[in-house]
Amino acid sequence: GQQVMQIPQYQHVQEGEDFTTYCNSSTTLSNIQWYKQRPGGHPVFLIQLVKSGEVKKQKRLTFQFGEAKKNSSLHITATQTTDVGTYFCAGQRNQGGKLIFGQGTELSVKP
Amino acid sequence: GAVVSQHPSWVICKSGTSVKIECRSLDFQATTMFWYRQFPKQSLMLMATSNEGSKATYEQGVEKDKFLINHASLTLSTLTVTSAHPEDSSFYICSAYGLAGLWDEQFFGPGTRLTVL
Numbered sequence: 164g165q166q167v168m169q170i171p172q173y174q175h176v177q178e179g180e181d182f183t184t185y186c187n188s189s190t191t192l193s194n195i196q197w198y199k200q201r202p203g204g205h206p207v208f209l210i211q212l213v214k215s216g217e218v219k220k221q222k223r224l225t226f227q228f229g230e231a232k233k234n235s236s237l238h239i240t241a242t243q244t245t246d247v248g249t250y251f252c253a254g255q256r257n258q259g260g261k262l263i264f265g266q267g268t269e270l271s272v273k274p
Numbered sequence: 275g276a277v278v279s280q281h282p283s284w285v286i287c288k289s290g291t292s293v294k295i296e297c298r299s300l301d302f303q304a305t306t307m308f309w310y311r312q313f314p315k316q317s318l319m320l321m322a323t324s325n326e327g328s329k330a331t332y333e334q335g336v337e338k339d340k341f342l343i344n345h346a347s348l349t350l351s352t353l354t355v356t357s358a359h360p361e362d363s364s365f366y367i368c369s370a371y372g373l374a375g376l377w378d379e380q381f382f383g384p385g386t387r388l389t390v391l
Contacts (some may be wrong), residue, residue, distance in 0.1 A: 195381075205367055206318065207386040251317060259371055261308060262380060264318045 169265030184268035186252035280383035303348035304370035326377030
């Protein structure tokens with residue numbers, strides 16, 4: 164079945180360092196979404212990427228969707244302690260269909 | 275953005291009892307609702323997809339007789355964990371899909387933490 168692989172599983176960085184998490188789908192996606200989950204909380208929607216090669220930015224966060232619509236990345240510039248949490252990508256094969264989540268990348272930031 | 279609520283936010287029950295979890299879309303009509311389960315330090319695993327007025331579609335490995343889903347209206351879906359056991363302890367999260375704003379989007383509820391003693 165459809166799988167979404169996400170790496171790395173854990174990332175420990177010093178505050179101010181950059182962070183990147185990568186997702187790769189076994190099949191072409193309609194869109195990919197990114198979520199952030201704080202410890203003890205629920206996933207919070209960050210962004211959706213739909214177009215091939217799309218790049219979107221939210222302040223220090225940069226999201227990319229690959230040309231083949233099978234991979235995606237989230238890059239955080241100059242991490243802050245508020246960035247701590249687990250970042251999940253989730254892919255859809257068709258709009259409105261089920262979301263297949265990656266395994267998540269847990270980010271810890273040392274002040 | 276659209277709001278999805280879940281009730282209760284947490285529940286502790288004895289083994290063998292049944293627990294009902296509600297998922298409501300508060301300001302939009304949800305054509306489809308999804309139920310996920312998340313174990314500690316793991317990702318969200320889709321359990322089932324429910325459409326209003328029809329039977330839920332369960333993912334492989336999810337027992338439909340144990341996890342009863344009812345989607346009675348466009349704003350309410352319920353998940354009942356029947357004869358709960360300690361291994362059912364988990365974080366259950368619903369999401370609602372519908373036109374809310376400029377494009378279709380899934381909105382997640384805050385989750386229900388179930389502990390079975």
